[in-house]
Amino acid sequence: MPDCIFCRIAAGGIPASIVYQDDRIVAFRDLHPQAPVHLLLIPRRHMTNLAAAEAGDAALLGELLIAASRLAVSEGVSESGYRVVANTHRDGGQSVDHLHFHLLGGRALSWPPG
Numbered sequence: 001m002p003d004c005i006f007c008r009i010a011a012g013g014i015p016a017s018i019v020y021q022d023d024r025i026v027a028f029r030d031l032h033p034q035a036p037v038h039l040l041l042i043p044r045r046h047m048t049n050l051a052a053a054e055a056g057d058a059a060l061l062g063e064l065l066i067a068a069s070r071l072a073v074s075e076g077v078s079e080s081g082y083r084v085v086a087n088t089h090r091d092g093g094q095s096v097d098h099l100h101f102h103l104l105g106g107r108a109l110s111w112p113p114g
Contacts, residue, residue, distance in 0.1 A: 001098075004097070005096060006098035009028065010044045019074075019075075020041075024044055025044065026041075026044060027039050027071055030102070035106050035107050036106025036107055037077050037103065037106040038102065040102060041068055041101045043064065046098060047098070047099040048097050049086070049089065049098075049099050052099070064101055065084065075103075076106075077105030080105065081108075082103060083102075083109050084102070084104075085104065086101050086102075087102075
């Protein structure tokens with residue numbers, strides 16, 4: 001999707017503070033962090049959101065979550081705790097129409113969110 005900002009980041013067309021990437025996933029620091037650690041993990045392939053996922057996407061979704069777990073270790077928040085969030089549609093707080101997981105940590109996170 002040429003007009004999708006996250007597709008452009010994944011393709012290298014927009015600079016980002018990338019902390020991890022492979023052939024299917026890119027993870028980068030959020031420009032407006034809501035916690036000391038705030039990473040975004042996206043699939044390289046455009047998928048609008050979690051509601052658009054299909055059974056064939058199960059492996060990719062699992063890879064995104066495993067990557068989040070590994071990044072929590074490398075970012076130093078694995079032991080203290082972290083949150084992984086996928087906002088879906090407007091009322092769910094989604095602001096970019098490309099599936100992305102937020103990895104948040106580095107401080108106590110309140111519940112319920114939002």
